[in-house]
Amino acid sequence: MAWGACAVNAVALLVVMVVAVVLAGGGGGGVHCLEAKRSRRELQQGRFCQCSISFEKDEPFWQEMGGAASGATILELRHHGGGYSSSGKSRGRSREEEVGGLFSSDAARVSSLQRRVAAAGGGGGGEQGMKCAPCASCHDQQDPLFDPSSSPSYAVLPCNSSSCDALQVATGSASGACGGGDQPSSSSCSYTLSYRDGSYSQGVLAHDKLSLAGDVIDGFVFGCGTSNQGPFGGTSGLMGLGRSQLSLISQTMDQFGGVFSYCLPLKESESSGSLVLGDDTSVYRNSTPIVYTSMVSDPLQGPFYFVNLTGITIGGQEVQSSGFSANKVIVDSGTIITSLVPSVYNAVKAEFLSQFAEYPQAPGFSILDTCFNLAGFREVQIPSLKFVFEGNVEVEVDSSGVLYFVSSDSSQVCLALASLKSEYETSIVGNYQQKNLRVIFDTLGSQIGFAQETCDYI
Structure with a gap:
């Protein structure tokens, strides 16, 4: 439900939901999985994805894009929306204007995550939501709105339900998910979520029968939004892959054992990635062995996925920084650019400038201050x-995730x-560094x- 996050919220993945997942499916009343704004070298931005997710209804609005194999359910992640013409412009704006807006949204998301971490995990981020008819205020989407009246198994959850209580905990709402303490316990479980980037969602918490690539989940809980606004690029909703009680992962524990994975493809390859639900590693196409690092145990971590970052190497040279002593970071598919505490970032920047000294520098751009012509x-x-990461787990970033091409002529890279802004904030590993x-x-x-994999639909 967390509109403004991606799929996996730090999951987000999404993996906030953000996945945003995310991460951020496609189709009629759908939940878009692993929403993740992308960028250059491809001179395009886009969002993920298409998934085979459908709610019970009279007509099949969803296009099946995934399937079950060897105990795993596989969903396709596909770039869509956004994009630039051959002239390098999109919707009448220059590339620089488009990228500037993209980074502004990313900065707002990072600020939102920092506030939620500081508030001991409050503020949602692991739930899923979709736009529902009748929608009083909704941004455009590519597919029809989900119409609850067409589903015989749809029902709104009451205020006195355990799911409504869980929503209150996930959103950090002191007044309750039903908007106040004077409402009868039998009234609908409503919600209002807003984010610093201006996105918001209002609606009711409901449940329905969910068909997920052939797997049927009865009583699946989701937010049915009748007033939504935000930079969602035609998506129908968001899939929650975080650690909250209402996320897809928590609600499908019996089916998938609390395990999921994703592979985010390069935009220029025009390939699609995959979201795999379940623990069958035989369906992966990784080219290196999987290496595991422990999640940081924190009862107040909310929906986020924390690991310990113990070091960074540039060109094989180990970066020296005292900031690695406070090393808890979020792995998030909803944030684009990896953000580091100042002490670590400045050490990385100095080492990179030393090794990249033969190339002329260029002015900084938005949140990026180390640029070249x-x-x-x-x-x-x-x-x-x-x-x-902790355990001496080394994860190499794909070469396309090291530099960001602000200008199409490579004059600002x-x-x-x-x-x-502060050493007291929490570093975030974004989706731009998670490609392939x-x-x-x-x-x-x-x-x-983590494992290296050329991301293409399995």
């Missing part, structure tokens, strides 16, 4: 970037990392795995 260079040697990686979330085993 690469126009006229036919070949560029990009230093490798590796994250080192920036290190795709940003600095947080299989990222596995094992909630019961309390571990996150």
Whole structure:
């Protein structure tokens, strides 16, 4: 339900829901999984994805994009929306204006996550929601609105339900999910969620029969939004992959054992990635062994996925920083650019500038302050970037996730990392640095795995 997050919210994945997941499916009354705004070198931005998710209704609005295989359910993640024409413009705006707006939204999301972490995990982020008819205020979407009246198994949850209580905990709402203490317990469980980037969702908490690539989940709880607004690019809703009681992962524990993974593809390859529900690793196409690091145990972590970042290497050179002593970071598919505490970022920046000194610098852009003018260079040697997590787990970032091309002529190309404002904030590993990686979330085993994988639909 958390509108403004992606799919996996730090999951988000989404993995806030953000997945945003996310992460952020497609189709009629659908929940879009693993919403993740992307960017350049491809000169495009986009969001994920198409998934085979449908609610019980009289007509089949959903296009099946996934399936079950070997004990795993596989959903396709596909870029859609956004995009640039051959002139490098989108919707009448220049590329720089489009990227600037993208980064502004990303900065707002990072600020929102910091507030929620500081508030001991409050503020939602693990639930899913969709736009429902009649919708008093909704942004455009590519598919028909979900019409509850067409589903014989749809029902609104009352205020005195355990799911409504869980919603109150997930959203951090002191006044309750029903808007106040004077409402009768039998009234509908309503919600109002708003975010710093201006996005919001209002509606009721409901349940219905969910068909997920052939798997049927009875009584699936979701937010049915009748007033929604935000930069969702034609999506029908959001899928929650976080650690809250109402997320897809928690609600399908019997079916998938609390394990999911995703692989986010490169935009320029025009390929699609995959979201795998279940623990069958045989369906992956990883080219390196899976390495696991422990999740940070924190009863107040809310829907977020925390791991310990113990180091970073640039071009094989270990970065030295005292900031690695306070090393808890969020793995989030909803945030675009990885944001690091100032002490770590400044050390990474210094090392990168040292190794990239042969290329002329350019002015910073928005949240990116380490930029270069690469126009006229036919070949560029990009230093490798590796994250080192607890247990000496090294994860190399795909070369396309090291630099961000702000301008189409390569006159402004920036290190795709940003600095947080304070040492007291929490670093976030964003989706731009997760491309072409299989990222596995094992909630019961309390571990996150990584492996190199050329992301294409399985």
